[in-house]
Amino acid sequence: MSLPLIEKWLLRCDRVLVCVAMAATMGMMLLTTADALFRYFLNSPVLGAYELTEKFLMVAAIFLGLTYAFRGGALIRVTFLVDRLPASGRRIADIFAHLVTLAFAILFAFATVRQAWRTMDEGTTLATLPIPVGPAYFVVPLGFAVLTLFLALDLRKVRAGHSPLLKSDAPAA
DSSP: OOHHHHHHHHHHHHHHHHHHHHHHHHHHHHHHHHHHHHHHHSSOOOTTHHHHIIIIIHHHHHHTTHHHHHHTTOSOOOOTTGGGSOHHHHHHHHHHHHHHHHHHHHHHHHHHHHHHHHHHHHTOBOSSSOOBSHHHHTHHHHHHHHHHHHHHHHHHHHHHTOOGGGOOOSOOO
């Protein structure tokens, strides 16, 4: 498989993940609004609204949007030291930062898979509804796995200085 084909496939996967994250955000907004309206006007909150928001919708909204944040350059960078380095030093620091980010993404992907399996084995359910929580835990490693693939493919762009990870919207000192 060629790199452009892999990148094209990853962008399609990212588009699907972002759509699911947006749907989760919309669902979270609608469920929270309905819960507030029912709670204050009908004195009868939506059963399990908080747990569904916390355990399912918020997890999907955050972790399925990781790659979108990465591609948009929204990951946090502290550049007060790197900005003062010469160009060659800055390039080395950028490559090092990218490799560390890639290592953490791999570590988080594996650790969250283990946590998801552990949760599935325990059979944990929501406190108010008999809905298993385990499947929601598999959303987290999915987000980190796709982010890991984007970071790995992006390594060649870091050398050229064109990676989204290197975007800096803050004014230079």
